[in-house]
Amino acid sequence: MKYREDDINKLLEITSRAGAMMLRNGAEIYRVEDTVERIIRSIYEASDIDVFATFNALIYSFNVDGRTYANVKRVKNRGNNLIVVDKVNSFSRKFCNHEFSLDEALKELDKIKKTSKADVKLKIIGATLASTAFPMIVNSKTPNLLDLPVTFIVSLLTYLIFIKIEKKMYGYFIENFAAGIMVSFFAHLIGEFIFGFNMANVIISSMMPYVPGFLLTNSIRDLMSGDSTSGLTGLAMSFFVSLALAIGVAFPMTLF
Numbered sequence: 001m002k003y004r005e006d007d008i009n010k011l012l013e014i015t016s017r018a019g020a021m022m023l024r025n026g027a028e029i030y031r032v033e034d035t036v037e038r039i040i041r042s043i044y045e046a047s048d049i050d051v052f053a054t055f056n057a058l059i060y061s062f063n064v065d066g067r068t069y070a071n072v073k074r075v076k077n078r079g080n081n082l083i084v085v086d087k088v089n090s091f092s093r094k095f096c097n098h099e100f101s102l103d104e105a106l107k108e109l110d111k112i113k114k115t116s117k118a119d120v121k122l123k124i125i126g127a128t129l130a131s132t133a134f135p136m137i138v139n140s141k142t143p144n145l146l147d148l149p150v151t152f153i154v155s156l157l158t159y160l161i162f163i164k165i166e167k168k169m170y171g172y173f174i175e176n177f178a179a180g181i182m183v184s185f186f187a188h189l190i191g192e193f194i195f196g197f198n199m200a201n202v203i204i205s206s207m208m209p210y211v212p213g214f215l216l217t218n219s220i221r222d223l224m225s226g227d228s229t230s231g232l233t234g235l236a237m238s239f240f241v242s243l244a245l246a247i248g249v250a251f252p253m254t255l256f
Contacts, residue, residue, distance in 0.1 A: 008044070008069055010102040014095075015039050016073040017109045018088050019051075019058045023075045025084040028218055029053050029227040035092045036060055042096040055233040077169075080214045084116045124159055127209040131155035134205035139198065146197040147205070150190055155206040158182040162210075172237070173244045179210045180248020188252055203249060210245055212238040 019036045033051040036058070040046050046062040053059075056078065061070035091112065095105055132155065135147035162179050183206045191199055219234025 007102055008064060010106065011040065011043055012069060012071045014102065014105050014109065015060065016058065016071050017106075017113075018092060019053065019060075020073045020075050021109070021113065022085055022088050023053060023056070023058060024077065025079055025081040026214060026218065027085045027088075028225070029055075029222045029230045030225045031085075031089075032058065035089070038096055039092055042098070043102075053227075053230070055230040055237075081116065081118055083118075084112065087112045087116060120163065124156070124163070127159045128152060128156045131205050131208050134208050135198070135201045138201050138204060144196070144198050144201070146194075147201050150187070150194065150197045151202050151205045153190065154183060154186045154202055155209070157186050158206060159209060173240055176210055176241050176244040177248040180207070180245040181251050182248075183207055184249040185252040185255075188255075207245055207249070210241070212241040215241070 015036050018039060019032050022032045022035060032053040036051045036053075037049055037060075040049055040060070040062050044062075044064050046064050048061070048063040048068070050062070051058075051060040056075045058073040058075065059070075061068055063069075088109075091100075091105075091108055094100060100108060132148055132152040135151055136143050139147075158179060161182055162175065165175055165178050183203055187199060187202045187206065191197070215234055216238040219231045219238060221231075222228075222234060223231030
């Protein structure tokens with residue numbers, strides 16, 4: 001059976017967009033590879049399908065009617081938006097059930113990309129509330145209620161500045177180094193005027209939005225799945241993020 005070249009080009013675009021969106025928003029490597037392969041198999045009688053995803057790249061190829069098609073997609077920045085991952089998962093299931101034409105699939109992916117951007121205000125509220133609640137977990141037996149408002153102020157100020165720094169795209173090490181400095185600086189600055197709160201609890205709690213727990217978990221999951229390249233890359237990145245935070249927190253302590 002012969003297929004139009006234009007349709008195959010659209011399929012290449014659909015698979016690269018879907019795979020890149022999942023990779024960019026924190027999906028596991030095996031999930032990205034499986035989704036891309038299922039999308040390809042659902043439309044054409046393709047053979048020799050090979051999909052290779054790494055921490056920040058997607059490469060795949062397949063054969064249709066004796067011709068080999070391939071594509072490479074580079075993903076420069078990664079985040080943790082599981083809403084996008086869920087929506088692309090749902091899209092792939094519908095696409096594999098032939099609920100979308102090729103043109104409709106491209107429009108649906110554009111729609112997902114436009115409507116799934118995280119609201120900055122919600123990110124600020126979420127980061128601040130998560131940090132503020134953490135002192136109760138760290139010291140649950142004898143909580144110091146003064147830690148809560150201090151943590152709220154420190155985490156709010158830090159995250160507001162962090163968002164502005166993040167837009168400059170200096171790189172994850174500099175961004176987290178700056179976050180560590182701000183958390184420690186604001187906590188010690190408030191400590192010069194207000195007494196009675198636990199400095200360690202406030203600093204630890206205010207750092208929670210920047211700790212690479214999600215990245216570390218995904219890296220271990222990738223290693224367990226045999227994706228050693230992505231797993232080791234994620235572990236190394238987790239280490240450097242933690243190092244940047246630790247150095248940043250220690251730096252202002254020399255001033256107070």
